[in-house]
Amino acid sequence: MALSADESGRLAVLLSSHVDQITQRWAEVVAGQLHGRLSQAELIRQVQELHRALVDALDKGAADLASEESVELRAVLAELSRGQAREGFSATETASGVFALKDALLTVMEADHNADKLRDFVAFSALIDQMGLFTFESYVRTRESLIADQAEQLLELSTPVVKLWEGVVAVPLVGTLDSARAQVVMERLLQTLVETSSPYAIIDITGVPAVDTQVAQHILKTVVAARLMGADCIISGIRPQIAQTIVALGIEFGDIATKASLADALRHVLRLTGVETSRRQPRREL
Amino acid sequence: MERVPILKIGDILLVSIQVDMSDQTAVALQEDLAERIVATGSHGVIIDITALDIVDSFVGRMLSTIASISRVLDAETVVVGMRPAVAITLVELGLSLNGIRTALNVERGMELIGANRADDDHDEFDDGPDAESTASP
Structure with missing residues (x-):
């Protein structure tokens, strides 16, 4: 489901007007899942980076993750999941890092009493789901390349004459x-x-x-x-x-x-x- | 037509195949070799195929024929210098060079022929040094 120009504009405004609140809540939810395996500062940095990329993409009018405008967002997501895959985080932990944004958005939107907020939230959720799935794919790709590398190393190691x-x-x-x-x-x-x-x-x-x-x-x-x-x-x-x-x-x-x-x-x-x-x-x- | 040179080293004939074998070249080589074996009274033939990138069934059959001809003339044939890639291809194709002895290089091939001649000599004189070495347990 693609966002309309109107919706993406509203999401951009929402995200940029509550920067601190969202990033803080977002980082909190992710920290709860990772059980302290990543430092608070590192988490905040990751979340802020994602936030910035997301706002940028929406400002340019990105309708969904596959569109031309969100190329930078995709790069940030891919980089993030590559890092997590190499450091041994599970696929669920990596994807939940993105899904936690929903939680943060919900808190912000609850405070703001508007009749359309449910419709908006569903539309935003769809985008976040796409982002989550993309993370998952990048994660798997990184893992597969790791396995292929190891298999090759094993081949070299295990055949001495x-x-x-x-x-x-x-x-x-x-x-x-x-x-x-x-x-x-x-x-x-x-x-x-x-x-x-x-x-x-x-x-x-x-x-x-x-x-x-x-x-x-x-x-x-x-x-x-x-x-x-x-x-x-x-x-x-x-x-x-x-x-x-x-x-x-x-x-x-x-x-x-x-x-x-x-x-x-x-x-x-x-x-x-x-x-x-x-x-x-x-x-x-x- | 190209001819494959035949070199004589002691009582061994050395054939180094450096050109792509055609029917004519192969027949000429067989004839030349048979004549040289008879003329020189050689007891061993070494065929060096280091330079061959491809050994197909044609070359395989030629080698077998040369080995058979030499055996009739009481000379033993050893094929030397087969490349790993050639050996792997032959195995994958299921071709085996039946009745042909092989050695890693010319030096090993000459040792092999020398050892076999020595064995043959021993067979003719039954109680050679072998009896001595087995006598003391």
Whole structure:
């Protein structure tokens, strides 16, 4: 529902003639909801900023939030909700910050006895509802971009390729292996094989919580690609439950060597490369 | 028509593919290689594909054919220097280079051929140094 030019003018007058009363009441209501997580001064500043933007928009004759005139108001709202989303406020708290204006308006309008005030109030409410919804949308957008950033960081963090021995590299996989991660792991492993010219790679799946057919498929693809390049892969870190799942699902690892622990895998590779691993004999003289 | 050069290092022939392979180039390479293996009595062929950005089924079949020809002439073929991107593409396409041995680079490829020759020699003389190493538990 859009405001008529008359209504927006009246709202502008109402807002600007009771600046102190409205901002104070507004800040009070918001403070009550946030339980002191934002300082009074900060709150007043936010509320005043919103108030100013709202009056400006109405002065220019904005009919609703989507109109050309309220572009600045939208920017202020978006900035406010971005800030709150990053600081960990909930979506309700962010939107109520805007809805609290209704409360403040009602107090002001009650004092002023006019027959049209109900109609006006409903019209104003509609605008404030739009503002609230807009806040909510900006909030969600900010949150989503935060989540996307974190997912990307996680992808970078969780796929290290480490050198275990001369010519032996290992990939300790941690966490669920989806297609995107499997691709990153495969690319990084193959790249490292070329750079270090290591003929052996150990894929350690101790940190993978579950192995289903898809995860197995990803691992198999990596092994086959490494073989095509002339390197051999060993899969290690298979926990008892996972071994049972693998058999129950009928996953075939073919002639790929599988070991229970990373230590076993390393010993296996060292034996293949001809490195002697001998236990030192205990001394008996003493 | 471009020809792929064949270099001889010791008793190994090194083929480095640097050009886009066409039918003619592939056939010429197979003929040249067969002649060179017979002429030099080589026991190993290393095919370097570091320069290839794309390995499709055509190149894959050519490599298989070369490996088969060499095997008939008692030379072992090792394909070296496959790029990660190429390996990933081959796997995604489901193409596998059957019957072809691979190594990371030319150096590793030469080691591989050398190791296999040594193994073959051992098989001919049964009680070599192997017997000694297993004797002491």
